Amino acid sequence: MTLAPPLDPVLLSVIQSGLRQVATEMDVVHEKTAFSPVIAEGLDRANGIYDRVTGEVIAQGDTGLPSFIGILQFSTQHVIRLRPDLEDGDVIIVNDPYLGGTHLMDVRMLTPFHYRGRLWCYLANVAHWSDTGGMVPGGFTSTATEIQQEGLRIPPVRIQRRGEIDRDVLQMVLGNVRVPEERLGDLKAQMSALKVGARRLTELLDRYGADTVDAAIAEFKARSERMMRAHIATVPNGTYQATVYNDSDGVTFETLAIRLTMTVADEEVTFSFAGSSPPCKGPMNCPADLATSGIYIAMKHVFPDVPINAGCFAPIKVERPVGTFLDAQYPRPCAGAAAEVCQRVMEAVFGAMGQAIPERMxxxxxxxxxxxxxxxxxxxxxxxxxxxxxxxxxxxxxxxxxxxxxxxxxxxxxxxxxxxxxxxxxxxxxxxxxxxxxxxxxxxxxxxxxxxxxxxxxxxxxxxxxxxxxxxxxxxxxxxxxxxxxxxxxxxxxxxxxxxxxxxxxxxxxxxxxxxxxxxxxxxxxxxxxxxxxxxxxxxxxxxxx
Incomplete structure (x- = not known):
């Protein structure tokens, strides 16, 4: 068997930068065409490229929110599992928190990207919509006790079919939100970003060849994994624990405990939330995918030089927090999960790492x-x-x-x-x-x-x-x-x-x-x-x- 020759290091660097630039240009288009200030000025959005088989992250835009690193990956994986019927030109819209999401206001869009007649990857983005209906303008209810009170919950449905917007789905969405003209502008901004990503990615593949870029992506993943493993190896082996608290769930004025156990074993680290507070009445329940994403972001804070792709997170193992408020199940409300609970997850990781390597934390x-x-x-x-x-x-x-x-x-x-x-x-x-x-x-x-x-x-x-x-x-x-x-x-x-x-x-x-x-x-x-x-x-x- 003949092994393929290693890729030229300069070419690898150019392709890696090119993929990131595709996603970053998607970010810019998204930002410049959005209607609401939270996207256009606050930059509360992200765009990325995801593996056609595994849904794993290949590249994310340089100005995309870190909190969406794991979220868009998990969302893509759910769409691959639930929507095998997608065709070229289709665009999925979804905001379901239980399917790789955060809260209802973070609306994700995904499209299968085809190159020369075959599925090559998925392009995806997410943006915070200023409103998705519900009993409180803006969606940040603090007293909801079920997801329906928080707003319109959208499963993975086609907002575009074979290049044409589905007017029925569009009218259903706009009919359930406040200030629909602004939401329409933000929706079209997301779709425009996906179109630009497809165009730029086609140019990149035309220039370097799909097989070469595929090989480069595999190498990027392997290198990121090696870098993260090398960093983890510098942390002393052992078990470290940290407990942090959210103020309350908004309904019952009692703190919610996040009890984190971090186990470092050579080049891998495992996180467990066993013993954390049970599911709560109010909107501070957190989907498990989001809790995992919080750990990913925290680890990137600790080791910021590791390039973002799926390899970066391969040595990080997270046990599903079954039976806790960090594993939100339908119909638990989730409005505070992304911005508040996820940050406390990160704080727990910082606390555990502060015991292991305080001089670097x-x-x-x-x-x-x-x-x-x-x-x-x-x-x-x-x-x-x-x-x-x-x-x-x-x-x-x-x-x-x-x-x-x-x-x-x-x-x-x-x-x-x-x-x-x-x-x-x-x-x-x-x-x-x-x-x-x-x-x-x-x-x-x-x-x-x-x-x-x-x-x-x-x-x-x-x-x-x-x-x-x-x-x-x-x-x-x-x-x-x-x-x-x-x-x-x-x-x-x-x-x-x-x-x-x-x-x-x-x-x-x-x-x-x-x-x-x-x-x-x-x-x-x-x-x-x-x-x-x-x-x-x-x-x-x-x-x-x-």
């Missing part, structure tokens, strides 16, 4: 996306609207420095939408938008600062809802560092100040002209004892007014 980040939605009617513009915003916070201190201030959530690289854009699009005014004093966890290297903002309604009437976290416990410090400040929310309704009973979660708050909401996001945990903080670092903070 960091204290806990702020750990909440700060989901805030406002839906109402603007009489000046004579239109209904839904504003969805996420906010930043502090990262944890680490061995070589202080934590990042007002960073994006640890599961994403989505950025807070510019307040000037939000004020232009919606009848609101940001009266304050500043660093949050006192929120950074003290330590030899302190955590980063959180954010303090106040938004006031200028016109009409609106309903506010929020699903946030870390309002009961602050982000943990490491090696004697102190925790970061906890999240706090306050509202003014008709001059009366209101504090949410669940601290970080609430809905149904009717706002009239002049009413406001104030949010103070958490800071990051400190690293090392505060007594060891260098005098020059203290002086620098004082000079900056921190």
């Amino acid at each position: 960091f204290a806990a980040p702020f750990g909440t996306s700060g989901n805030f939605s406002l839906g109402g009617y603007d009489p000046e513009e004579d239109r209904r609207y839904i504003m969805y915003m996420f906010s930043g916070g502090g990262y944890g201190g680490w061995a070589d420095g202080d934590g990042l201030t007002n960073g994006c959530s640890s599961l994403s690289i989505a950025k807070t939408q510019p307040i000037e854009v939000l004020e232009q699009a919606f009848p609101i005014l940001y009266e304050e938008y500043a660093l949050r004093e006192g929120s950074a966890g003290a330590g030899r290297h302190r955590g980063g600062f959180g954010l303090n903002y106040r938004v006031r309604l200028l016109r009409g009437e609106a309903k506010a809802a929020f699903v946030m976290d870390h309002g009961v416990t602050g982000p943990a410090g490491l090696l004697g560092g102190e925790p970061g400040g906890m999240l706090a929310i306050e509202l003014s309704q008709g001059g009366r100040r209101v504090l949410p009973p669940h601290v970080s979660k609430g809905e149904g708050y009717v706002l009239e002209v002049g009413d406001w909401i104030q949010v103070r996001t958490p800071g990051g945990g400190g690293y090392g004892p505060a007594a060891e903080r260098p005098a020059e670092a203290i002086a620098r903070d004082e000079a900056r007014g921190y």
